[in-house]
Amino acid sequence: MSEKVGHHLAAQRGAILDRLLALLRLPSVSTDPAYAGGMAAARDFLCDRLRAIGLEDVQLLDGGGQPAIYASWLGAPGRPTIILYGHYDVQPPDPLELWVSPPFEPAIRDGRIYARGASDVKGSTLIAVETVGAFLAVEGGCPVNIKLFLEGEEEVGSPSLPAIIEKYRDLLAADAMLSADGGRASTSFPSVSVGCRGIAALQFSIRSAAKDAHSGRVGGAVRNALHEMAKLVASLHDEEGRIRVDGFLDGAMDVTQDIRAEAAALPFDEAEWYGELGAAPFGDPDYTVRERTTVRPTVEVNGMWGGYTGAGGKTVLPCEAHAKLTMRLVPGQEPAAAQAAVKRHLEAHCPAGVALDFQYRPGGTRAFTLGATHPLLLAAERVTEWVHGRRPVRTRAGGTVPITTLFHESLGIDSLMFGLASPDEDAHAPNEFFRLASLDEGLRSWPLLLTELGGLRPEDFPRRARD
Amino acid sequence: MSEKVGHHLAAQRGAILDRLLALLRLPSVSTDPAYAGGMAAARDFLCDRLRAIGLEDVQLLDGGGQPAIYASWLGAPGRPTIILYGHYDVQPPDPLELWVSPPFEPAIRDGRIYARGASDVKGSTLIAVETVGAFLAVEGGCPVNIKLFLEGEEEVGSPSLPAIIEKYRDLLAADAMLSADGGRASTSFPSVSVGCRGIAALQFSIRSAAKDAHSGRVGGAVRNALHEMAKLVASLHDEEGRIRVDGFLDGAMDVTQDIRAEAAALPFDEAEWYGELGAAPFGDPDYTVRERTTVRPTVEVNGMWGGYTGAGGKTVLPCEAHAKLTMRLVPGQEPAAAQAAVKRHLEAHCPAGVALDFQYRPGGTRAFTLGATHPLLLAAERVTEWVHGRRPVRTRAGGTVPITTLFHESLGIDSLMFGLASPDEDAHAPNEFFRLASLDEGLRSWPLLLTELGGLRPEDFPRRARD
Numbered sequence: 001m002s003e004k005v006g007h008h009l010a011a012q013r014g015a016i017l018d019r020l021l022a023l024l025r026l027p028s029v030s031t032d033p034a035y036a037g038g039m040a041a042a043r044d045f046l047c048d049r050l051r052a053i054g055l056e057d058v059q060l061l062d063g064g065g066q067p068a069i070y071a072s073w074l075g076a077p078g079r080p081t082i083i084l085y086g087h088y089d090v091q092p093p094d095p096l097e098l099w100v101s102p103p104f105e106p107a108i109r110d111g112r113i114y115a116r117g118a119s120d121v122k123g124s125t126l127i128a129v130e131t132v133g134a135f136l137a138v139e140g141g142c143p144v145n146i147k148l149f150l151e152g153e154e155e156v157g158s159p160s161l162p163a164i165i166e167k168y169r170d171l172l173a174a175d176a177m178l179s180a181d182g183g184r185a186s187t188s189f190p191s192v193s194v195g196c197r198g199i200a201a202l203q204f205s206i207r208s209a210a211k212d213a214h215s216g217r218v219g220g221a222v223r224n225a226l227h228e229m230a231k232l233v234a235s236l237h238d239e240e241g242r243i244r245v246d247g248f249l250d251g252a253m254d255v256t257q258d259i260r261a262e263a264a265a266l267p268f269d270e271a272e273w274y275g276e277l278g279a280a281p282f283g284d285p286d287y288t289v290r291e292r293t294t295v296r297p298t299v300e301v302n303g304m305w306g307g308y309t310g311a312g313g314k315t316v317l318p319c320e321a322h323a324k325l326t327m328r329l330v331p332g333q334e335p336a337a338a339q340a341a342v343k344r345h346l347e348a349h350c351p352a353g354v355a356l357d358f359q360y361r362p363g364g365t366r367a368f369t370l371g372a373t374h375p376l377l378l379a380a381e382r383v384t385e386w387v388h389g390r391r392p393v394r395t396r397a398g399g400t401v402p403i404t405t406l407f408h409e410s411l412g413i414d415s416l417m418f419g420l421a422s423p424d425e426d427a428h429a430p431n432e433f434f435r436l437a438s439l440d441e442g443l444r445s446w447p448l449l450l451t452e453l454g455g456l457r458p459e460d461f462p463r464r465a466r467d
Numbered sequence: 468m469s470e471k472v473g474h475h476l477a478a479q480r481g482a483i484l485d486r487l488l489a490l491l492r493l494p495s496v497s498t499d500p501a502y503a504g505g506m507a508a509a510r511d512f513l514c515d516r517l518r519a520i521g522l523e524d525v526q527l528l529d530g531g532g533q534p535a536i537y538a539s540w541l542g543a544p545g546r547p548t549i550i551l552y553g554h555y556d557v558q559p560p561d562p563l564e565l566w567v568s569p570p571f572e573p574a575i576r577d578g579r580i581y582a583r584g585a586s587d588v589k590g591s592t593l594i595a596v597e598t599v600g601a602f603l604a605v606e607g608g609c610p611v612n613i614k615l616f617l618e619g620e621e622e623v624g625s626p627s628l629p630a631i632i633e634k635y636r637d638l639l640a641a642d643a644m645l646s647a648d649g650g651r652a653s654t655s656f657p658s659v660s661v662g663c664r665g666i667a668a669l670q671f672s673i674r675s676a677a678k679d680a681h682s683g684r685v686g687g688a689v690r691n692a693l694h695e696m697a698k699l700v701a702s703l704h705d706e707e708g709r710i711r712v713d714g715f716l717d718g719a720m721d722v723t724q725d726i727r728a729e730a731a732a733l734p735f736d737e738a739e740w741y742g743e744l745g746a747a748p749f750g751d752p753d754y755t756v757r758e759r760t761t762v763r764p765t766v767e768v769n770g771m772w773g774g775y776t777g778a779g780g781k782t783v784l785p786c787e788a789h790a791k792l793t794m795r796l797v798p799g800q801e802p803a804a805a806q807a808a809v810k811r812h813l814e815a816h817c818p819a820g821v822a823l824d825f826q827y828r829p830g831g832t833r834a835f836t837l838g839a840t841h842p843l844l845l846a847a848e849r850v851t852e853w854v855h856g857r858r859p860v861r862t863r864a865g866g867t868v869p870i871t872t873l874f875h876e877s878l879g880i881d882s883l884m885f886g887l888a889s890p891d892e893d894a895h896a897p898n899e900f901f902r903l904a905s906l907d908e909g910l911r912s913w914p915l916l917l918t919e920l921g922g923l924r925p926e927d928f929p930r931r932a933r934d
Contacts, residue, residue, distance in 0.1 A: 157779070197683060201780050210745020215767045216664060216866025217890075219795055220708070220759035221750040222741075226768040226790075227704060233697035239818075241687070274689075278677020279786075280820020283688040292687035300682045301693040302783050303774035308791060312624070313668050315793055315866075316769050319746075323693075324775060326782055328686055351706075353747020399683025399782075423684075 005134045009443040012134070017439065019049065020126050023088075024106040024115040030066050030089035031156045038104075039152060042088045043069060046129070046150060053133030055148060061168050063160030066152030070171065073136065073146045080458050081145035082450070083172065083413070084132070085403060086125030086180040087154035090117030091428045098430035111436045118434035119425035124180035125150060127420060127442035131450065143454025147174055151403075154181065158402060165410045175461040176376055177407050178449070182397065182417035187424050189267055190392035192380045193417045194372075197294065198329035199400040200339045200364030204346060206232070207355040209319040212307075219317055226306050228354050229321035235349045236299050236342075241283045243299050247341035251332040255287065255295050263290040265393035293398040298328040299342060327364075328398065335364030368404040368415070369396075375460050376416040379452040387445045412464040418449060472601045476910040479601070484906065486516065487593050490555075491573040491582040497533050497556035498623045505571075506619065509555045510536060513596070513617060520600030522615065528635050530627030533619030537638065540603065540613045547925045548612035549917070550639065550880070551599070552870060553592030553647040554621035557584030558895045565897035578903045585901035586892035591647035592617060594887060594909035598917060610921025614641055618870075621648065625869060632877045642928040643843055644874050645916070649864065649884035654891050656734055657859035659847045660884045661839075664761065665796035666867040667806045667831030671813060673699070674822040676786040679774075686784055693773050695821050696788035702816045703766050703809075708750045710766050714808035718799040722754065722762050730757040732860035760865040765795040766809060794831075795865065802831030835871040835882070836863075842927050843883040846919035854912045879931040885916060 009016070023045055027038035043060065046069055050058045055071035066089060074081070093103035093116045101107035106115035113123070128148070135142040149172065153159060165172060185191040208223035238244050253259070270289045274281055283292040306321030308314035327338050343358060350356045370377045377394075384392040397417075404415040420438040421427065476483070490512055494505035510527065513536055517525045522538035533556065541548070560570035560583045568574035573582035580590070595615070602609040616639065620626060632639060652658040675690035705711050720726070737756045741748055750759040773788030775781035794805050810825060817823045837844045844861075851859040864884075871882040887905040888894065 199683070199782070203780075208746060213744060214866060214895075215765070215769060215793060216666070216795055216864070218744060218746075218760060219765040219767045219865065220763055221748075221756045222744060222746045223708075223749045224767055226771045227700060230697040230700035230768075230771070233694060234701040237694060241690075277680060277685060277689060279675060279685075279689045281688075282690045282820070289688045293685060296687055298682070298686040300686045300691055300784055301697075301774065302682060302781055302785065303776045304693045304697070304788070305772040305776045307768065307770035309770045309772045309789070313670075313791055313793065314769055315666070317767055318769065321771070322776070324780055326682060326780065328683055353749065397683070398686065399681060 005447040054136040063164035065160035069150040080175040083177040087151040112433040119421040120427035123434040124419040131446040177415040183419040185395035190388040191395040195369035196397035198367035200335035203359040215315040215317040225321040245345040253332045294396040331367045383448040472914040521603040530631035532627035536617040547642040550644040554618040579900040586888040587894035590901040591886040598913040644882040650886040652862035657855040658862040662836035663864035665834040667802035670826040682782040682784040692788040712812040761863040798834045850915040
């Protein structure tokens with residue numbers, strides 16, 4: 001069935017590319033109200049296309065922020081229902097002066113489409129849409145029931161996504177989710193994503209005196225909040241980067257031989273990786289770089305500040321210092337427990353007379369893992385092997401894709417990330433690009449994957465009881 | 468001789484107060500170009516007054532920034548020539564909303580004049596000017612030759628002062644300097660200042676990778692610049708605040724029993740002091756608070772920053788971090804050597820693969836001390852005892868008054884700080900005030916001090932060979 005669809009997509013490739021370029025011209029920056037027009041234009045463009053390809057119930061799902069786009073095709077009774085996830089918003093294009101061609105005037109050079117959002121994630125999102133369109137055009141129907149869900153706030157942390165999911169829970173009922181965002185771990189070797197680390201955040205401030213003081217008048221006899229902050233942050237790790245926070249690792253999965261083998265499966269050159277980052281080798285010597293960045297948790301300070309930071313100098317003895325911190329979590333770690341462990345550590349290491357204040361939302365996102373025999377995973381592996389002619393490796397992402405955990409915990413369904421973006425495409429940076437070869441690959445692999453999923457029954461998909 | 472002058476000043480007190488209020492109405496904020504008009508108005512006001520009281524050679528000394536005001540009376544051949552130092556610029560008034568009455572609309576409440584610059588240092592500066600005026604009006608001449616020097620950049624770190632002194636070296640030749648800025652260590656006990664700590668500064672940055680990276684993708688395997696900065700800053704002191712920098716203390720004077728006795732002479736309640744600061748007791752337990760803050764050196768980080776410091780969060784693994792640091796130095800320490808010691812310490816503690824970059828001007832300001840039998844000091848002690856009816860204690864300041872060291876090193880002369888400001892008058896803060904009682908005290912003590920100095924010969928003043 002997918003063969004004809006694949007031929008159709010290949011024949012339509014020029015028109016699809018034109019539509020992608022048109023979508024990339026719409027500056028849908030979700031974080032900046034100045035781009036409200038671009039957001040609305042991208043929504044209109046996509047809704048028009050969804051109607052044109054024959055999807056039904058095209059509508060905006062409002063959760064108080066940027067609405068999500070919804071559309072469905074439910075003409076395959078007895079077949080699985082799959083949510084196809086993508087997002088239509090993009091990162092801000094700044095700094096503009098570093099772009100070779102303007103971010104919202106897509107330019108094709110060396111087999112790459114350069115534009116903001118090309119890689120993240122309008123390219124892969126349009127592949128999903130056009131795949132559905134091709135099935136409807138060629139076959140008059142899809143192998144599975146489709147619920148298309150295109151978010152508008154992914155690049156700002158999905159603030160109203162939980163509200164949307166809660167409000168439209170019945171509309172979004174499905175057997176699994178297939179994401180156009182995320183997935184590929186390497187530009188050179190085929191891979192299928194089986195999970196990602198979770199995340200929790202904690203911001204804290206310390207205060208060592210009632211007010212800033214003159215460093216000459218009181219220096220030597222009053223605690224400097226910056227010195228205290230430095231001691232606290234320095235206490236979180238040992239010299240080799242091992243986390244030194246009691247209780248933080250509670251519940252964390254062991255890095256078994258199987259996990260080690262999985263992490264080692266992707267060809268990976270540590271020296272080359274460090275060379276690209278311009279960084280020296282570092283980290284817990286008991287683990288490889290791939291293990292450190294995917295199956296071991298982290299505690300990282302993302303921002304730290306206090307005192308006078310302007311031009312010149314100021315002889316102030318600062319009474320306040322601040323830090324923002326995030327943790328990456330592995331399967332088995334509870335976000336709230338990890339936060340609590342770091343909080344207890346900081347409290348235990350904070351000297352008498354220094355006040356600690358925490359600003360945080362309790363909890364976070366748990367790590368997500370697809371079971372080793374999950375039908376989504378097995379289907380994706382078969383399709384990837386057909387397309388690449390070699391068996392893909394299973395990889396875990398070091399980052400966090402909250403949507404996978406959110407759908408799992410709220411709707412009870414599992415997700416597979418099947419995006420076509422490659423990790424080197426400068427997403428979030430100037431000169432973001434998407435490979436034309438990835439467009440072609442996606443137009444081959446997505447019909448195959450939907451066809452594979454169409455061979456399954458709804459009851460083949462594991463389901464999580466709602467929290 | 469000074470008795471008649473004192474009576475004259477007491478009789479003129481209402482007119483002098485009016486002139487002080489008029490001067491305080493002129494917003495002479497040196498740091499902000501928006502106040503250029505206020506700066507010019509304050510210069511005009513003072514130049515007019517200097518001419519009116521009979522000073523000669525009234526002129527502006529230009530060193531490329533805000534000019535200094537100069538005027539002289541040199542009608543006492545054979546007598547010492549004394550530079551009277553003050554400054555006409557003030558700190559910015561922000562935050563305005565915290566002022567009970569507007570900063571440039573002086574208001575008298577509870578025996579205090581509330582206005583920006585009242586304490587620092589228009590009050591004491593005008594006392595010096597009016598004292599000279601009274602001598603000229605009553606006696607037709609002063610006990611000593613006078614070179615009045617009123618700086619316009621004290622509140623911004625005196626950037627062009629070295630250029631002014633170099634350019635007008637001959638004009639500024641003198642036997643000693645008497646400063647209307649600085650001096651009093653206590654509101655309740657008479658004191659005479661015998662020195663202050665020196666200062667040196669060092670700004671440094673560290674870099675742990677070529678660019679910021681995604682904390683999920685690389686976290687756990689790349690050094691976080693903020694963690695490295697924390698370790699470096701934490702390494703500068705031990706848990707009790709003792710400096711742990713090899714070589715930093717080289718040359719520093721010993722805290723002898725005499726020095727300890729001097730530091731203990733001023734009645735001082737440590738618990739009350741910490742209570743006012745809202746801080747817990749802290750510092751090297753081998754020294755008292757007075758010793759820690761005056762005769763022991765410090766290394767203080769005044770500002771530290773890196774990574775994401777805005778609202779919300781950003782999962783960045785920062786590759787850069789920055790810190791601004793100043794040291795307070797005691798007699799015997801060389802600023803350049805102290806800087807070099809801290810620099811070496813940071814280099815030694817910086818791990819391989821992390822780049823350190825220093826931004827600093829080599830050198831700084833040495834500590835300044837008046838010799839125990841210095842004629843300036845002995846004269847000031849006699850006068851203070853007469854005015855207060857009790858012998859003053861000798862005190863050292865923890866802060867730094869670069870002008871004293873600059874005049875010492877450039878003009879070869881010693882300085883005495885004989886200002887009337889008290890340490891509790893919220894200089895640099897909202898609701899700065901100056902006590903009317905201090906105005907009265909200054910109008911008594913300054914004529915006495917000039918008279919005392921007039922009894923000395925120029926050769927009585929020690930002189931330093933130029934560097």
